[in-house]
Amino acid sequence: MDRLAFNAMAAINEERIGRHQLSNDIANVSTVGFKRTFEVTLQPHQAVGEGFDSRLQPRMYANDQIILDPGPLMVTGRDLDVAMNHKTVLGVTASNGELAFTRRGDLKVNSNGVLETGSGHIVRSQDGGPITVPQGFKLSFGSDGNLYAIDPAQPGVPQQQVIAQLLLKDASDTALAKREDGLFKVDGKPPGTDFASGTGPVSLTPQALEGSSVNPMASMVKLIEQSRSFEHQVRIIKESKSNDESGASMMKVG
Template sequence: MDRLIFTSNATIKEMATARQVLVNDLANLSTVGFKSSYDVALKSIKVEGPGFDSRFQAQAVARNSIRMTPGSVMATGNPMDIALAEKAVLAVQASNGEMAFTRRGDLKINPQGQLENGSGHLVLGDGGPITIPLGVLININPDGTIYGKDPAQTGAEPSVLIDRLRLRDSTDVTLGRRLDGLYQIDGKDPGTDIAIGTTPLKVIPQALEGSNVNAIEAMTRLIDQSRSFETQIRIIKETKGLDESGASLMKLA
Protein backbone atom coordinates (compact mmCIF):
# COMPACT_ATOMS: atom_id res chain seq x y z
CA MET A 1 0.00 0.00 0.00
CA ASP A 2 2.81 2.39 0.87
CA ARG A 3 4.40 1.84 -2.55
CA LEU A 4 1.14 2.67 -4.35
CA ILE A 5 0.67 5.85 -2.32
CA PHE A 6 4.29 6.85 -2.93
CA THR A 7 3.86 6.36 -6.70
CA SER A 8 0.66 8.44 -6.80
CA ASN A 9 2.22 11.18 -4.68
CA ALA A 10 5.28 11.29 -6.97
CA THR A 11 2.99 11.55 -10.01
CA ILE A 12 1.19 14.55 -8.50
CA LYS A 13 4.53 16.23 -7.75
CA GLU A 14 5.86 15.74 -11.28
CA MET A 15 2.60 17.01 -12.80
CA ALA A 16 3.14 20.33 -11.00
CA THR A 17 6.19 21.08 -13.16
CA ALA A 18 4.24 20.60 -16.39
CA ARG A 19 1.36 22.66 -14.99
CA GLN A 20 3.71 25.58 -14.24
CA VAL A 21 4.90 25.65 -17.87
CA LEU A 22 1.31 25.48 -19.15
CA VAL A 23 0.03 28.20 -16.80
CA ASN A 24 2.91 30.48 -17.83
CA ASP A 25 1.93 30.04 -21.48
CA LEU A 26 -1.71 30.87 -20.72
CA ALA A 27 -0.70 33.95 -18.71
CA ASN A 28 1.14 35.29 -21.78
CA LEU A 29 -1.68 34.62 -24.22
CA SER A 30 -1.93 38.33 -25.09
CA THR A 31 1.80 39.21 -24.77
CA VAL A 32 3.30 40.65 -27.95
CA GLY A 33 5.72 38.23 -29.64
CA PHE A 34 5.48 35.59 -26.88
CA LYS A 35 6.58 32.07 -27.78
CA SER A 36 5.33 29.01 -25.94
CA SER A 37 7.63 26.40 -24.41
CA TYR A 38 7.92 22.74 -25.22
CA ASP A 39 6.48 20.22 -22.77
CA VAL A 40 8.53 18.98 -19.85
CA ALA A 41 10.94 16.09 -20.28
CA LEU A 42 11.42 13.06 -18.05
CA LYS A 43 14.75 11.91 -16.62
CA SER A 44 15.59 8.96 -14.40
CA ILE A 45 17.05 9.60 -10.98
CA LYS A 46 18.34 7.06 -8.50
CA VAL A 47 16.24 6.74 -5.37
CA GLU A 48 18.40 6.87 -2.25
CA GLY A 49 17.47 5.12 0.99
CA PRO A 50 16.70 1.61 2.27
CA GLY A 51 16.05 -0.91 -0.47
CA PHE A 52 17.67 -2.13 -3.64
CA ASP A 53 20.29 0.05 -5.32
CA SER A 54 18.60 -0.45 -8.69
CA ARG A 55 15.53 1.67 -7.83
CA PHE A 56 15.00 4.62 -10.19
CA GLN A 57 12.27 7.24 -10.26
CA ALA A 58 11.10 9.32 -13.23
CA GLN A 59 11.39 13.07 -12.63
CA ALA A 60 9.88 15.83 -14.77
CA VAL A 61 12.15 18.74 -15.71
CA ALA A 62 11.26 21.92 -17.58
CA ARG A 63 13.31 22.17 -20.78
CA ASN A 64 12.53 25.87 -21.39
CA SER A 65 13.02 25.31 -25.12
CA ILE A 66 11.11 27.77 -27.30
CA ARG A 67 8.60 26.93 -30.01
CA MET A 68 9.38 29.33 -32.84
CA THR A 69 6.12 28.80 -34.69
CA PRO A 70 4.87 32.22 -35.83
CA GLY A 71 1.93 33.96 -34.23
CA SER A 72 -0.73 36.05 -35.91
CA VAL A 73 0.43 39.37 -37.40
CA MET A 74 -1.66 42.43 -36.58
CA ALA A 75 -1.36 45.66 -38.57
CA THR A 76 -1.12 48.68 -36.23
CA GLY A 77 -0.12 51.57 -38.48
CA ASN A 78 2.41 52.67 -35.85
CA PRO A 79 5.82 53.40 -37.46
CA MET A 80 7.54 52.20 -34.26
CA ASP A 81 6.01 48.70 -34.44
CA ILE A 82 7.65 45.78 -36.23
CA ALA A 83 6.83 42.09 -36.61
CA LEU A 84 9.75 39.74 -37.18
CA ALA A 85 9.33 37.59 -40.29
CA GLU A 86 9.82 33.81 -40.31
CA LYS A 87 12.32 32.78 -37.57
CA ALA A 88 14.21 36.04 -37.20
CA VAL A 89 14.95 37.26 -33.68
CA LEU A 90 15.89 40.72 -32.48
CA ALA A 91 19.00 41.25 -30.34
CA VAL A 92 18.43 43.31 -27.18
CA GLN A 93 20.40 44.16 -24.07
CA ALA A 94 19.22 42.46 -20.89
CA SER A 95 19.11 44.26 -17.56
CA ASN A 96 22.48 42.70 -16.58
CA GLY A 97 24.14 43.97 -19.77
CA GLU A 98 24.19 40.63 -21.60
CA MET A 99 22.97 40.28 -25.15
CA ALA A 100 19.80 38.27 -25.55
CA PHE A 101 17.07 37.81 -28.15
CA THR A 102 13.36 38.45 -28.38
CA ARG A 103 10.46 38.48 -30.82
CA ARG A 104 8.78 41.47 -29.19
CA GLY A 105 8.65 44.37 -31.61
CA ASP A 106 6.61 47.11 -29.89
CA LEU A 107 9.43 49.66 -29.95
CA LYS A 108 9.57 53.08 -28.30
CA ILE A 109 12.09 55.77 -27.40
CA ASN A 110 12.90 56.09 -23.70
CA PRO A 111 13.64 59.43 -21.95
CA GLN A 112 17.37 58.91 -22.60
CA GLY A 113 16.74 58.83 -26.36
CA GLN A 114 17.48 55.10 -26.69
CA LEU A 115 15.32 52.63 -28.58
CA GLU A 116 13.73 49.94 -26.42
CA ASN A 117 10.89 47.44 -26.68
CA GLY A 118 7.74 47.11 -24.59
CA SER A 119 9.60 45.15 -21.91
CA GLY A 120 12.12 47.96 -21.39
CA HIS A 121 15.08 46.14 -22.99
CA LEU A 122 17.40 48.26 -25.12
CA VAL A 123 17.35 47.35 -28.80
CA LEU A 124 20.79 46.62 -30.26
CA GLY A 125 22.06 47.77 -33.63
CA ASP A 126 25.29 47.13 -35.49
CA GLY A 127 27.20 49.34 -33.06
CA GLY A 128 25.37 48.64 -29.79
CA PRO A 129 22.25 50.22 -28.27
CA ILE A 130 20.46 52.38 -30.81
CA THR A 131 20.20 56.09 -29.96
CA ILE A 132 17.61 58.24 -31.73
CA PRO A 133 18.34 61.98 -32.12
CA LEU A 134 15.89 64.24 -30.30
CA GLY A 135 12.80 65.19 -32.28
CA VAL A 136 13.57 62.99 -35.28
CA LEU A 137 10.81 60.98 -36.92
CA ILE A 138 12.02 57.47 -37.66
CA ASN A 139 11.04 54.98 -40.31
CA ILE A 140 11.95 51.28 -40.13
CA ASN A 141 12.40 49.49 -43.45
CA PRO A 142 11.75 45.79 -44.08
CA ASP A 143 15.51 45.08 -44.10
CA GLY A 144 15.85 46.45 -40.54
CA THR A 145 17.45 49.77 -41.42
CA ILE A 146 16.28 52.77 -39.42
CA TYR A 147 16.06 56.14 -41.15
CA GLY A 148 15.30 59.44 -39.48
CA LYS A 149 14.04 62.78 -40.73
CA ASP A 150 13.79 66.15 -39.02
CA PRO A 151 10.15 67.30 -39.25
CA ALA A 152 11.29 70.95 -39.17
CA GLN A 153 13.05 70.57 -42.51
CA THR A 154 11.12 71.70 -45.56
CA GLY A 155 11.35 70.37 -49.07
CA ALA A 156 12.37 66.94 -50.29
CA GLU A 157 15.18 66.40 -47.84
CA PRO A 158 16.38 62.74 -47.85
CA SER A 159 16.12 60.68 -44.70
CA VAL A 160 19.35 59.93 -42.83
CA LEU A 161 20.44 56.40 -41.92
CA ILE A 162 20.59 56.07 -38.12
CA ASP A 163 21.36 52.38 -37.58
CA ARG A 164 20.32 48.86 -38.48
CA LEU A 165 18.48 46.44 -36.23
CA ARG A 166 20.65 43.52 -35.16
CA LEU A 167 18.61 40.64 -36.58
CA ARG A 168 19.63 37.00 -36.32
CA ASP A 169 18.30 33.80 -37.91
CA SER A 170 17.25 31.16 -35.35
CA THR A 171 16.48 28.44 -37.90
CA ASP A 172 19.53 26.28 -37.12
CA VAL A 173 19.75 26.91 -33.36
CA THR A 174 17.67 25.92 -30.36
CA LEU A 175 16.67 28.83 -28.17
CA GLY A 176 15.95 28.56 -24.47
CA ARG A 177 14.04 30.93 -22.22
CA ARG A 178 15.98 32.97 -19.69
CA LEU A 179 14.66 33.92 -16.25
CA ASP A 180 13.86 37.41 -17.55
CA GLY A 181 11.79 36.00 -20.43
CA LEU A 182 14.37 36.71 -23.13
CA TYR A 183 15.95 34.02 -25.31
CA GLN A 184 19.47 32.64 -25.46
CA ILE A 185 21.14 29.78 -27.32
CA ASP A 186 20.34 26.58 -25.47
CA GLY A 187 23.47 24.95 -24.05
CA LYS A 188 25.66 28.03 -24.63
CA ASP A 189 26.92 30.68 -22.24
CA PRO A 190 24.59 33.67 -21.73
CA GLY A 191 25.33 36.45 -24.20
CA THR A 192 26.51 34.13 -26.98
CA ASP A 193 25.66 35.57 -30.39
CA ILE A 194 24.01 33.63 -33.19
CA ALA A 195 26.21 33.17 -36.25
CA ILE A 196 25.31 35.50 -39.10
CA GLY A 197 23.84 33.56 -42.01
CA THR A 198 23.56 34.31 -45.69
CA THR A 199 19.76 34.49 -45.80
CA PRO A 200 18.54 38.11 -45.65
CA LEU A 201 16.27 38.71 -42.67
CA LYS A 202 13.21 40.91 -42.83
CA VAL A 203 10.74 42.63 -40.56
CA ILE A 204 7.15 43.69 -41.22
CA PRO A 205 6.88 47.43 -40.50
CA GLN A 206 3.84 48.93 -38.75
CA ALA A 207 2.68 45.54 -37.45
CA LEU A 208 2.99 43.38 -34.36
CA GLU A 209 3.18 39.62 -33.91
CA GLY A 210 0.82 38.11 -31.37
CA SER A 211 1.47 35.16 -29.08
CA ASN A 212 1.68 31.70 -30.66
CA VAL A 213 -0.12 30.09 -27.69
CA ASN A 214 -3.23 28.16 -28.76
CA ALA A 215 -5.80 28.97 -26.08
CA ILE A 216 -8.07 26.00 -26.87
CA GLU A 217 -5.20 23.51 -26.86
CA ALA A 218 -3.77 24.94 -23.62
CA MET A 219 -7.14 24.84 -21.84
CA THR A 220 -7.72 21.25 -22.99
CA ARG A 221 -4.35 20.19 -21.61
CA LEU A 222 -5.07 22.00 -18.34
CA ILE A 223 -8.41 20.19 -17.97
CA ASP A 224 -6.69 16.88 -18.70
CA GLN A 225 -4.11 17.56 -15.98
CA SER A 226 -6.85 18.44 -13.50
CA ARG A 227 -8.62 15.15 -14.17
CA SER A 228 -5.36 13.25 -13.80
CA PHE A 229 -4.77 14.99 -10.47
CA GLU A 230 -8.25 13.96 -9.26
CA THR A 231 -7.54 10.37 -10.33
CA GLN A 232 -4.33 10.22 -8.27
CA ILE A 233 -6.10 11.65 -5.21
CA ARG A 234 -8.85 9.05 -5.62
CA ILE A 235 -6.24 6.28 -5.78
CA ILE A 236 -4.69 7.50 -2.51
CA LYS A 237 -8.10 7.57 -0.80
CA GLU A 238 -9.00 4.08 -2.05
CA THR A 239 -5.63 2.77 -0.92
CA LYS A 240 -6.22 4.20 2.54
CA GLY A 241 -9.61 2.48 2.67
CA LEU A 242 -8.12 -0.87 1.64
CA ASP A 243 -5.39 -0.52 4.25
CA GLU A 244 -7.95 0.17 6.99
CA SER A 245 -10.04 -2.82 5.88
CA GLY A 246 -7.01 -5.08 5.97
CA ALA A 247 -6.08 -3.83 9.43
CA SER A 248 -9.59 -4.50 10.78
CA LEU A 249 -9.42 -8.15 9.63
CA MET A 250 -6.29 -8.67 11.70
CA LYS A 251 -7.93 -7.51 14.95
CA LEU A 252 -8.73 -10.16 17.53
CA ALA A 253 -12.42 -10.86 18.14
Protein backbone atom coordinates (compact mmCIF):
# COMPACT_ATOMS: atom_id res chain seq x y z
CA MET A 1 0.00 0.00 0.00
CA ASP A 2 2.84 2.40 0.86
CA ARG A 3 4.56 1.97 -2.50
CA LEU A 4 1.28 2.31 -4.42
CA ALA A 5 0.27 5.49 -2.62
CA PHE A 6 3.79 6.89 -2.95
CA ASN A 7 3.82 6.34 -6.71
CA ALA A 8 0.42 7.99 -7.09
CA MET A 9 1.49 10.97 -4.96
CA ALA A 10 4.75 11.27 -6.92
CA ALA A 11 2.77 11.42 -10.17
CA ILE A 12 0.57 14.20 -8.75
CA ASN A 13 3.61 16.22 -7.66
CA GLU A 14 5.48 15.75 -10.93
CA GLU A 15 2.50 16.77 -13.05
CA ARG A 16 2.36 20.16 -11.34
CA ILE A 17 4.88 21.54 -13.86
CA GLY A 18 2.57 20.62 -16.71
CA ARG A 19 -0.37 22.18 -14.88
CA HIS A 20 1.57 25.42 -14.34
CA GLN A 21 2.59 25.56 -17.99
CA LEU A 22 -0.94 24.89 -19.20
CA SER A 23 -2.37 27.51 -16.85
CA ASN A 24 0.14 30.03 -18.17
CA ASP A 25 -0.81 29.22 -21.77
CA ILE A 26 -4.53 29.65 -21.07
CA ALA A 27 -3.87 32.95 -19.26
CA ASN A 28 -2.07 34.27 -22.37
CA VAL A 29 -4.62 33.28 -25.01
CA SER A 30 -5.18 36.96 -25.85
CA THR A 31 -1.59 38.20 -25.27
CA VAL A 32 -0.05 39.77 -28.37
CA GLY A 33 2.88 37.77 -29.75
CA PHE A 34 2.75 35.11 -27.02
CA LYS A 35 4.60 31.88 -27.88
CA ARG A 36 4.16 28.44 -26.39
CA THR A 37 7.06 26.29 -25.26
CA PHE A 38 7.49 22.59 -25.91
CA GLU A 39 5.23 20.44 -23.77
CA VAL A 40 6.43 18.63 -20.68
CA THR A 41 6.52 14.83 -20.66
CA LEU A 42 6.07 12.34 -17.83
CA GLN A 43 8.59 9.48 -18.08
CA PRO A 44 9.38 6.50 -15.82
CA HIS A 45 12.64 6.77 -13.89
CA GLN A 46 14.31 3.90 -12.06
CA ALA A 47 14.40 4.47 -8.33
CA VAL A 48 17.84 4.34 -6.71
CA GLY A 49 18.31 2.44 -3.46
CA GLU A 50 17.45 -0.87 -1.87
CA GLY A 51 14.72 -2.89 -3.49
CA PHE A 52 13.90 -4.50 -6.78
CA ASP A 53 15.38 -3.19 -10.05
CA SER A 54 11.85 -2.93 -11.44
CA ARG A 55 10.95 -0.04 -9.13
CA LEU A 56 10.09 2.91 -11.35
CA GLN A 57 8.99 6.38 -10.33
CA PRO A 58 7.36 9.01 -12.57
CA ARG A 59 9.48 12.06 -13.37
CA MET A 60 8.51 15.16 -15.31
CA TYR A 61 10.87 16.47 -17.97
CA ALA A 62 10.32 20.05 -19.12
CA ASN A 63 11.63 21.83 -22.20
CA ASP A 64 11.58 25.63 -22.12
CA GLN A 65 12.45 26.07 -25.79
CA ILE A 66 10.02 28.36 -27.59
CA ILE A 67 7.95 27.27 -30.56
CA LEU A 68 8.27 30.16 -33.03
CA ASP A 69 5.48 29.04 -35.33
CA PRO A 70 3.55 32.15 -36.44
CA GLY A 71 0.28 32.99 -34.78
CA PRO A 72 -2.82 34.52 -36.37
CA LEU A 73 -2.26 37.86 -38.10
CA MET A 74 -4.56 40.71 -37.04
CA VAL A 75 -4.69 43.85 -39.19
CA THR A 76 -5.10 46.91 -36.94
CA GLY A 77 -4.27 49.86 -39.21
CA ARG A 78 -2.26 51.43 -36.36
CA ASP A 79 1.06 52.95 -37.48
CA LEU A 80 3.06 51.65 -34.49
CA ASP A 81 1.80 48.05 -34.69
CA VAL A 82 4.12 45.54 -36.32
CA ALA A 83 3.98 41.77 -36.72
CA MET A 84 7.23 39.79 -37.02
CA ASN A 85 7.25 37.49 -40.05
CA HIS A 86 8.70 33.99 -40.24
CA LYS A 87 10.97 33.50 -37.17
CA THR A 88 12.01 37.12 -36.72
CA VAL A 89 12.40 38.36 -33.13
CA LEU A 90 12.72 41.91 -31.82
CA GLY A 91 15.52 42.98 -29.47
CA VAL A 92 14.40 44.82 -26.34
CA THR A 93 15.84 45.84 -22.97
CA ALA A 94 14.51 43.84 -20.02
CA SER A 95 13.62 45.49 -16.73
CA ASN A 96 17.06 44.55 -15.33
CA GLY A 97 18.86 46.15 -18.30
CA GLU A 98 19.74 42.88 -20.09
CA LEU A 99 19.25 42.22 -23.77
CA ALA A 100 16.19 40.08 -24.45
CA PHE A 101 13.93 39.28 -27.38
CA THR A 102 10.21 39.25 -28.02
CA ARG A 103 7.55 38.82 -30.68
CA ARG A 104 5.29 41.48 -29.17
CA GLY A 105 4.75 44.25 -31.69
CA ASP A 106 2.23 46.63 -30.08
CA LEU A 107 4.74 49.47 -29.84
CA LYS A 108 4.21 52.91 -28.31
CA VAL A 109 6.13 56.04 -27.37
CA ASN A 110 6.42 56.65 -23.63
CA SER A 111 6.41 60.01 -21.86
CA ASN A 112 10.18 60.36 -22.39
CA GLY A 113 9.87 59.95 -26.15
CA VAL A 114 11.40 56.45 -26.13
CA LEU A 115 9.91 53.61 -28.17
CA GLU A 116 8.76 50.65 -26.08
CA THR A 117 6.53 47.60 -26.30
CA GLY A 118 3.03 47.33 -24.89
CA SER A 119 4.48 45.64 -21.80
CA GLY A 120 6.87 48.54 -21.14
CA HIS A 121 10.16 47.08 -22.42
CA ILE A 122 12.38 49.55 -24.30
CA VAL A 123 12.88 48.66 -27.96
CA ARG A 124 16.49 48.53 -29.14
CA SER A 125 17.84 49.88 -32.40
CA GLN A 126 20.30 48.11 -34.66
CA ASP A 127 23.21 49.72 -32.77
CA GLY A 128 21.90 48.39 -29.46
CA GLY A 129 20.65 51.63 -27.94
CA PRO A 130 17.12 52.92 -27.28
CA ILE A 131 15.10 54.63 -30.01
CA THR A 132 14.18 58.24 -29.26
CA VAL A 133 11.34 59.66 -31.32
CA PRO A 134 11.07 63.38 -32.19
CA GLN A 135 8.05 64.96 -30.56
CA GLY A 136 5.12 65.69 -32.84
CA PHE A 137 6.38 63.59 -35.76
CA LYS A 138 4.17 61.08 -37.55
CA LEU A 139 5.74 57.62 -37.38
CA SER A 140 5.52 54.57 -39.61
CA PHE A 141 7.44 51.33 -40.14
CA GLY A 142 8.77 49.69 -43.26
CA SER A 143 8.78 45.96 -43.86
CA ASP A 144 12.58 45.96 -43.40
CA GLY A 145 12.33 47.29 -39.83
CA ASN A 146 13.16 50.93 -40.59
CA LEU A 147 11.31 53.55 -38.57
CA TYR A 148 10.23 56.54 -40.64
CA ALA A 149 9.16 59.95 -39.35
CA ILE A 150 7.35 62.82 -41.08
CA ASP A 151 7.34 66.36 -39.73
CA PRO A 152 3.79 67.71 -40.22
CA ALA A 153 5.12 71.26 -39.84
CA GLN A 154 7.47 70.88 -42.80
CA PRO A 155 6.49 73.25 -45.64
CA GLY A 156 5.53 71.71 -48.96
CA VAL A 157 5.24 67.97 -49.38
CA PRO A 158 6.48 66.25 -46.17
CA GLN A 159 9.34 63.86 -46.75
CA GLN A 160 9.88 60.63 -44.85
CA GLN A 161 13.10 60.37 -42.90
CA VAL A 162 14.65 57.21 -41.49
CA ILE A 163 15.36 57.86 -37.81
CA ALA A 164 16.19 54.31 -36.64
CA GLN A 165 16.15 50.64 -37.53
CA LEU A 166 14.76 48.03 -35.19
CA LEU A 167 17.06 45.34 -33.81
CA LEU A 168 15.68 42.33 -35.66
CA LYS A 169 17.20 38.86 -35.66
CA ASP A 170 16.30 35.65 -37.46
CA ALA A 171 16.04 32.86 -34.88
CA SER A 172 15.50 29.97 -37.30
CA ASP A 173 18.98 28.59 -36.48
CA THR A 174 18.98 29.52 -32.77
CA ALA A 175 17.06 27.84 -29.96
CA LEU A 176 15.35 30.39 -27.71
CA ALA A 177 14.01 29.79 -24.22
CA LYS A 178 11.60 31.76 -22.10
CA ARG A 179 12.78 34.03 -19.30
CA GLU A 180 10.95 34.51 -16.02
CA ASP A 181 9.58 37.85 -17.27
CA GLY A 182 8.14 36.23 -20.42
CA LEU A 183 10.82 37.55 -22.78
CA PHE A 184 13.11 35.30 -24.83
CA LYS A 185 16.77 34.41 -24.27
CA VAL A 186 19.28 32.16 -26.01
CA ASP A 187 18.77 28.62 -24.72
CA GLY A 188 21.73 27.31 -22.74
CA LYS A 189 23.41 30.73 -22.54
CA PRO A 190 23.48 33.32 -19.72
CA PRO A 191 20.68 35.92 -19.83
CA GLY A 192 21.55 38.92 -21.98
CA THR A 193 23.55 36.88 -24.52
CA ASP A 194 23.21 38.05 -28.12
CA PHE A 195 23.20 35.75 -31.15
CA ALA A 196 23.96 36.05 -34.84
CA SER A 197 21.01 36.38 -37.16
CA GLY A 198 20.25 33.23 -39.14
CA THR A 199 19.96 32.72 -42.86
CA GLY A 200 16.20 33.17 -42.90
CA PRO A 201 14.48 36.38 -44.01
CA VAL A 202 13.96 39.19 -41.50
CA SER A 203 10.89 41.30 -42.14
CA LEU A 204 7.84 42.93 -40.59
CA THR A 205 4.20 43.39 -41.48
CA PRO A 206 3.33 47.02 -40.62
CA GLN A 207 -0.03 48.00 -39.15
CA ALA A 208 -0.72 44.46 -37.95
CA LEU A 209 -0.24 42.34 -34.83
CA GLU A 210 0.50 38.69 -34.28
CA GLY A 211 -1.93 36.94 -31.98
CA SER A 212 -1.13 34.31 -29.39
CA SER A 213 -0.09 30.89 -30.70
CA VAL A 214 -2.12 29.16 -27.98
CA ASN A 215 -5.07 27.11 -29.25
CA PRO A 216 -7.87 27.65 -26.68
CA MET A 217 -9.77 24.47 -27.56
CA ALA A 218 -6.67 22.24 -27.42
CA SER A 219 -5.62 23.82 -24.13
CA MET A 220 -9.03 23.21 -22.56
CA VAL A 221 -8.95 19.56 -23.65
CA LYS A 222 -5.52 19.15 -22.05
CA LEU A 223 -6.80 20.81 -18.89
CA ILE A 224 -9.66 18.30 -18.70
CA GLU A 225 -7.21 15.43 -19.23
CA GLN A 226 -4.99 16.67 -16.42
CA SER A 227 -7.98 17.05 -14.10
CA ARG A 228 -9.04 13.47 -14.81
CA SER A 229 -5.47 12.25 -14.24
CA PHE A 230 -5.40 14.03 -10.88
CA GLU A 231 -8.72 12.44 -9.88
CA HIS A 232 -7.45 9.03 -10.99
CA GLN A 233 -4.30 9.30 -8.84
CA VAL A 234 -6.34 10.41 -5.81
CA ARG A 235 -8.70 7.47 -6.36
CA ILE A 236 -5.71 5.10 -6.37
CA ILE A 237 -4.56 6.47 -3.01
CA LYS A 238 -8.04 6.02 -1.53
CA GLU A 239 -8.39 2.47 -2.88
CA SER A 240 -4.96 1.48 -1.58
CA LYS A 241 -5.94 2.81 1.84
CA SER A 242 -9.17 0.79 1.73
CA ASN A 243 -7.27 -2.35 0.75
CA ASP A 244 -4.80 -1.83 3.57
CA GLU A 245 -7.60 -1.44 6.11
CA SER A 246 -9.30 -4.58 4.80
CA GLY A 247 -6.08 -6.55 5.11
CA ALA A 248 -5.49 -5.25 8.62
CA SER A 249 -9.00 -6.27 9.73
CA MET A 250 -8.34 -9.86 8.61
CA MET A 251 -5.40 -10.04 11.03
CA LYS A 252 -7.50 -9.07 14.04
CA VAL A 253 -8.14 -11.74 16.63
CA GLY A 254 -11.81 -12.77 16.72
